[in-house]
Amino acid sequence: MGNASSNYLETFSDIAPPWSSSALKAKVASPNRDTFHTIGLDMSVSGKIASIKDVALAAGVSVATVSRVLSNGPVSDALRKRVEDAVRATGYRPNLSARRLRSQHSQTIGLVVSDIRNPFFTAVSRAVEDAAYRAGMRVILCNSDENPEREELYLRLMQEERITGLIFAPTRAMLDRLDGLDLDFPVVLIDRNAPTGRHDAVVLDNPRAAALLVEHLHAQGYRRIAGLFGNTSTTGQERHEGYQAAMTVRGLTPAARFLAPHADAAEAAVVEWMGQRDRPEAFIVSNSLFLMGVVKAARRLKLTIPDGIAVAGFDNEPWTELVGPGLTVIEQPVQDIGQSAMALLFERLEAPDRPSRRLVLGGTCVVRGSTAARMADAD
Amino acid sequence: MGNASSNYLETFSDIAPPWSSSALKAKVASPNRDTFHTIGLDMSVSGKIASIKDVALAAGVSVATVSRVLSNGPVSDALRKRVEDAVRATGYRPNLSARRLRSQHSQTIGLVVSDIRNPFFTAVSRAVEDAAYRAGMRVILCNSDENPEREELYLRLMQEERITGLIFAPTRAMLDRLDGLDLDFPVVLIDRNAPTGRHDAVVLDNPRAAALLVEHLHAQGYRRIAGLFGNTSTTGQERHEGYQAAMTVRGLTPAARFLAPHADAAEAAVVEWMGQRDRPEAFIVSNSLFLMGVVKAARRLKLTIPDGIAVAGFDNEPWTELVGPGLTVIEQPVQDIGQSAMALLFERLEAPDRPSRRLVLGGTCVVRGSTAARMADAD
DNA sequence: AGTCCAACTGTAATCGTTTTCACTATCTCC
């Protein structure tokens, strides 16, 4: 393959050309061309899907007429019937690649998130996909794993797919570069967003949400409230800011750490932290992975929740209700976030010149036992 | 729009043709054609992405030469350099629709699951996507919501996309119909599978896994072991069979119910069941939603786990470790399932005629506190 | 010097659609 040179030349789907000895990803590349055995029942036994030309032939009309029938164009009833019959008889299905090429509309939107296994993104992606399919569009989903290089790779893929728009939860690193990039489609940021605001965005009111948690814990009698925040996204930052401000305003001393978004990291941090003097009474954590970490740490330290260690966090996943006395969390309007992102995208497509907008949605504080009123005193 | 007639004529991406007054899904349909404003920096300021023709023009060569450069064909170093420069200068990105049309390889695989929010499918889909992208393929994901009509709809979509293969977790209803269908791509079933075995499949050894749970509970001293199984998939059936057999063999009386796959259904069933005399000592449930339902029911009935009610289920999700004394579950090799499905698919593409294969993977029983040894006696 | 071959390169056909344009009926209206 010689000179890979610049990645400007890389493409995604390598199809084995005649000169390449078809090694490479040969396993997949070009199996055999004539497709798979079909079982009778249908006229389309030849192995290849019928094209519009076949339909035209079968109906005795021109391809133009078939096309018009398919898109409800002006066609006489007689011919329309004949074409419809021919469509059925041949088992015709339009070829979307051809249609997209010709029409210059991919009817596809991109969705790039860090990891679909993060339940927040799972829920958002489901909402996005539903909205997309409802509008007759398809979704291409990519997992960046919080890795800027993969993000860039996938942005190129999106260009090659000629997507009509992108919904994107970028890393901080990508966020900085994003404004400089020259993409051929509009971008709607979700979950994270740039201060510059060149792009549309829909985000949670993170500072307010974090403040809600502080407020709640404070009201319940907690004073030494520590914070754990993710270090890859702006979300972590914003939640930290809200936490910091809310603490300060109440005369409390903020004590925050920034961690990689893994349960293990949180667990280790908590275990270590609770070993120090002036150990926190409560933790506020910026995502559900950290929530797990705290619960695990509590178990390891044999601390009960909330007496030994209170905790509140983000994302109202089904299980948060079930662990211990229930975990107090900020519920994000995931459905709404996904739908709004699609809505913003569609509006942007309609009016490309409109100034960018930032949709800030409020979270709800779901109070559970993990932040029950602090008992008399422990230390 | 007139006669919708048969759905043979429906297509997915409706692009507003000149005669339609572009009402319809107009919001999305065809915004304005000349695309979005680009900010200098790049030569590609015209708004349209450069095509191979533009590159050829810029480099002063034929399109064939450009194409060859892009696919590492035989080109002199001098021309290659010129073309590469031109690619960079024009900001060229290949058009995948065109490439797919011409090459007749969509390099796309379909993935149809019931709901991506089911963590089992989340994990599997992630594994599938990773494997696919690694092989230079894309994935189209669809959520059927256990609805056969949507499944059928999506199968048609897959045909229109000319996917090279499908990974599919069908409902029981679809499973019956599947063999009769005449699809133009190979199908690999996951999680659920037909007894007929016309298609490749990769599934858990469900009977064995369920038996493992019975065996374990029995060894722990439980005797009245009830079962809750999903009623939409073959998975539920198979797990029931395993349960039934393992109970019988031990001289225990099976008592099973089939429910719609929702936590609420399970909760209600358990609450009601525990109100009867001869109430179960333990529950075996066939998915993680039911697991939640049982835990909720226990809480509502103020029964502790496992003394008041023992429980074991399927899917080792992170949270199962955290609730109560930890939940005993069968861990499915989700990663492996996804990867194996892709592997089977690739092998099938290589050898379309090979007889179909069924890959049965074993689950691991992760023992936790929810099935601790039964205390002296309660009743 | 003439032949042959290897190594490049360009021309043009093709993939399956949509859409413009020209054309033919058919109908309406004086």
Next chain:
DNA sequence: GGAGATAGTGAAAACGATTACAGTTGGACT
């Protein structure tokens, strides 16, 4: 009964790539 609209139809040109085929070199060999 002819002019002029109207509706329906087909031929052919795109869309952006890949690739078979036919040249065109230049060098090696006889």
